Amino acid sequence: MDDIPSNNKITPKTCIRTGSQYLDGLKDSREIWIHGKRVKDVTKEDGLQRCAESLASFIDKQHHPKFIDDITYVDEDGDRCGLAFKIPKSKQDIKDKGKSYYEWAKWSNGYFGRTPDYKNASVMAFAAGSKFLEKGTKGQGGKVMAENMINYYNYVKKNDKVLTHTLVNPTYNHQQGYKGKFSEKVALQVVKETDAGVIVNGARLLATLGPLSDEIEVFPSTVLKATPDNVPFAFAFAIPIATEGLKLICRDSYDTGQSNFDAPLSSRYEEMDAVVIFENVLVPWERIFMYGEPELCNPAFSETNAVVHMMHQVACGKLAKSEFMVGLMCSIAQASGRDKDLHTKGLIVEVMKMAETVRALLFSAEEQAHEDQYGNFIPLRSPLETSRNLYPVMYPRMIEILQILGASSLMALPSESDFSNEISLDVERYFQLSNLDSKNRVALFRLAHDVAISGFGSRQSLYERYFFGPPALMASGYYDLYSKDELIGRIDSLINNK
Ligand SMILES: Cc1cc2nc3c(=O)[nH]c(=O)nc-3n(C[C@H](O)[C@H](O)[C@H](O)COP(=O)(O)OP(=O)(O)OC[C@H]3O[C@@H](n4cnc5c(N)ncnc54)[C@H](O)[C@@H]3O)c2cc1C
Known part of the structure; x- marks a missing residue:
């Protein structure tokens, strides 16, 4: 009873992070390469730092009395979370979510394409449509993989994680690509199964905001021909950016250190894009949501x-x-x-x-x-x-x-x-x-x-x-x-x- 304020309103537990909590979370063992060298700390690196600070300032805005009711909600456990995570149950919910997306976008006038609500909306939808994942028969089986998805949604929601995603295999030969096939030389594929999970090798493009994200979703490309030779390329999983064997190679940064006056957008919203390399990365089973079934992977974004x-x-x-x-x-x-x-x-x-x-x-x-x-x-x-x-x-x-x-x-x-x-x-x-x-x-x-x-x-x-x-x-x-x-x-x- 002591916890209940005198006006009888229960103060929700806050799951939304502050900007400094977000920045602290980026100081980990992640392997990021830019301008020919490995980055020690992305929050201090020229070309990345000011974008991280801009995103931190947006994350802080979630707490501001002017925005809090429009961009967050109190979930079924009484916790305050980002509104993008809310599973909509009415037309009004959809409109409220639209208002929240628009608010996030206005802070950068649309020039910060990857505000976290983009991926949050996707994780929410995969959890809300997890019945679709239950159709899976391989890996741990559909029921478990659907539960994995719901658990992951709750983890991301309750910890206010910032996500990126990478959906596309690099093209080695366009004729091959148009036929829905990928090259073993470059495309991300499963090379081994273990009790703990699967080992993957290869590359994916692209991960916008990857170097400044907490987690990466590695979801299926939508053009995977349902043939046995494509089975190793068919999966959906999510892992922390700071995973052993995961390497992000950044393009040149367009934030060249100019002042806000001289470069009003590039000094603030330079969300980096990176090619993602997986070198014998272990993906734990509990982070896998689809596995070995191209025919399940292909329509997943649509069907969920x-x-x-x-x-x-x-x-x-x-x-x-x-x-x-x-x-x-x-x-x-x-x-x-x-x-x-x-x-x-x-x-x-x-x-x-x-x-x-x-x-x-x-x-x-x-x-x-x-x-x-x-x-x-x-x-x-x-x-x-x-x-x-x-x-x-x-x-x-x-x-x-x-x-x-x-x-x-x-x-x-x-x-x-x-x-x-x-x-x-x-x-x-x-x-x-x-x-x-x-x-x-x-x-x-x-x-x-x-x-x-x-x-x-x-x-x-x-x-x-x-x-x-x-x-x-x-x-x-x-x-x-x-x-x-x-x-x-x-x-x-x-x-x-x-
Ligand atoms: C700035 C930027 C940020 C991005 N961020 C992300 C991200 O965060 N996550 C992510 O997963 N991806 C991201 N992408 C990658 C994006 O998904 C790919 O660029 C896109 O899918 C095209 O693939 P590609 O670049 O390999 O081009 P290609 O596939 O090589 O395409 C080259 C040309 O061929 C055409 N083409 C391709 N396939 C066919 C076909 N079957 N039939 C006829 N023509 C075809 C294309 O229309 C294009 O004109 C980003 C891309 C850019 C430019």
Whole structure:
């Protein structure tokens, strides 16, 4: 009774971590390679450190009175957890989750693609749809592997872990790849079974935020042909990043140490991508959720509805990102009075329509949320599929429009220190615009530079094209899912006078 406050409200136990708890958790034995050397401490490493700090600041926001009720919830045990973990039981739950995803995304204006709610939504869905995993017959058998998934969900939820995932085998030969086969030379595969678990060897790509995550999900690629020779490539498991034999090779960092003024996005949100190498890694049985069954692995994201929940989180992020692009372009247009120009308005309206398309699709998906085969709720899939197929086309067009609007101003820019050195008077004078003083103009266009042409910005474009998989495969899935029969019937009726 002593624990119950006088107002009779039980204070929930907090499972959400603080930023410093997250940062402390990254100081482990993980093997991360960047710029030709092994990293001692990712929280201190140039090119990684400032992104870790940004994520820590987001994690802290979970505790802020302004956000706490929108982005966390009290679970069935009375513990406060991230809202992405909540298994939705109503349309309102779906809308609440959408609001929470959008809030997380707004903190970086959509430029931190891998806020933890993305993977949390997926883990939640795999646990909520764990009946599907029960169909497994190999390994420990489906029942146990489904329990493994639920246990893992509870572990991640109650410890507020940050996850990355790696789903794709490196391509050795595209013709082989298109046939749904992988190369033993490079692809991640099971090489041995032991009492403790399985030993895996090979590589996977890619793990965005991998060096700054606690755990990695190694889930199935969605194009594994169901043949016996593909059995060693078929599995789903999750292990800590600090696992013996696990090695992450980072690309170059686009955070080159510039100030927040000079590089407003790359100095903050440089979520690293890494190729993941497994060298005789032991995966314990209790961390395996599917095993040795390509036919089970292939539809898993779809059948558990994990893909629907992930697309929901993504669409909320893309809305925040599109709104940011509209704001940026309008600011640029206003700065020099071009906001009265018909051509400029027309270009920006193109981006406004993209933002409103994403908003409408999101609204449509949430409003038509429905119960799924497991008795939980999901947003309507088709509008979210449309959004995820459109964005790889829309975002590069937004960048093209920004380049047209910004022209040389996107790169002909002094740096922050030029406002306090011996050329400061020149800089104050020659960089002003009719509606913006020099310093604010340089700040605005440096932001546009980081979006449109910096290394960080170019990687963002590549990310939007590919992070959800090859566009050709996404389009193929879209075609297959689309309700076509009635439409084909209309053509049939017309040409056959029915
Ligand atoms: C910035 C970034 C971050 C990423 N983060 C992650 C992550 O965190 N986790 C993760 O698992 N993955 C991640 N990815 C990887 C992403 O899943 C892959 O890039 C994507 O699946 C494409 O695979 P690939 O890069 O090997 O290209 P390839 O498969 O080599 O594709 C090259 C080209 O071939 C086309 N193509 C591929 N397959 C077919 C086919 N069957 N038929 C016709 N054309 C085809 C593609 O459309 C593309 O144009 C990320 C990618 C990027 C760029």
